[in-house]
């Protein structure tokens with residue numbers, strides 16, 4: 354059979370309301386033309402993020418009832434620790450309430466002012482945590498990763514030459530650790546090869562620099578390695594993940610991604626001194642080290658979810674849904690970023706709306722049209738989100754204006770995708786009538802969440 358169907362049946366449903374186009378126009382006006390300010394229940398298909406928005410399995414819900422809520426040394430903690438150790442073979446496991454809490458502890462215990470942290474591409478919370486303690490977050494993405502038309506299989510890789518240069522320029526004493534983010538979320542959910550991780554580890558080891566993996570989508574990356582890298586097609590996803598972690602000295606995780614849970618994270622490491630320092634901060638910030646800001650039932654749900662994320666049939670289905678969406682968009686001719694990432698499809702708004710100048714935000718034009726036409730909520734990754742200004746305060750355009758359709762895990766069925774494709778087709782057909790926008794209110798940091806827009810009449 355060539356159809357790759359959902360490897361699950363539906364046992365519980367959550368009804369969704371589909372409001373009329375007239376009501377959507379009104380709702381968006383009330384939200385000042387910013388989809389972040391909409392009520393979630395006014396969105397039919399919500400593709401704002403894949404973080405914490407997934408559906409849990411019957412096994413996860415059953416595990417929740419087994420949650421041991423003892424303050425210290427609970428059974429749920431033991432199960433969580435054993436699972437994470439089975440996947441990573443890393444010694445010290447510290448649960449956190451989500452990924453950025455793990456990043457904050459890592460940054461605050463290890464980074465001094467002026468230190469440099471290389472990464473393929475820093476995720477925004479990682480960058481913020483590094484900069485908050487005075488560190489410098491350097492992106493060393495490979496050249497292919499910058500070209501939206503390049504179809505290389507591992508566009509998330511780090512550029513090894515740039516890494517060597519970075520270490521030579523700053524000196525190893527300024528680099529308390531290096532990072533690699535799998536998959537590369539900021540770079541479009543693109544895959545990182547095992548060869549790249551191995552080579553990074555070899556380079557940094559020569560200087561005695563430890564390697565930290567930002568492993569939020571480790572299972573999606575393991576699937577990419579299985580499919581695209583020579584020598585891995587006979588290995589299980591668990592074995593591939595185990596090899597990935599064998600090159601790591603530490604890792605940070607958001608279990609809202611490949612933990613298939615709605616909340617949670619962890620920080621893990623091999624070094625005993627690091628672990629002691631991490632634990633000291635964990636106790637102040639998150640909680641006792643055997644629950645770290647999570648309930649026992651959360652630890653249970655994550656322990657089950659981490660292993661489910663490594664099931665081959667699940668990953669094959671997840672990647673097939675993304676392929677299905679991108680194939681359909683190809684047929685219509687809508688420009689998208691290639692190749693497919695692991696958790697989202699990215700529309701190229703600059704190419705869809707060539708009549709809109711970058712500083713009239715083509716990404717917002719597409720995002721708002723998707724909402725008005727079909728109640729689909731997406732997010733702009735472009736001039737608004739990366740909002741940068743030169744020294745005179747003149748706003749700069751982002752090199753790329755993308756619209757991300759992030760896919761929650763195990764939530765939407767094929768008919769939801771068919772509906773989504775119809776909505777995108779409708780937007781594509783009306784693209785000449787889509788207006789640009791101007792910002793009428795904004796904050797200094799992370800303006801995209803709260804700013805107000807107004808349509809510019811053509």
Ligand SMILES: *Cc1c(COP(=O)(O)O)cnc(C)c1O
Nearest residue numbers: 451452453476478538569607609
């Ligand atoms: C989501 C994410 C984080 C932060 O995790 P939160 O759980 O949202 O705090 C860090 N790195 C990457 C790559 C992510 O995708």
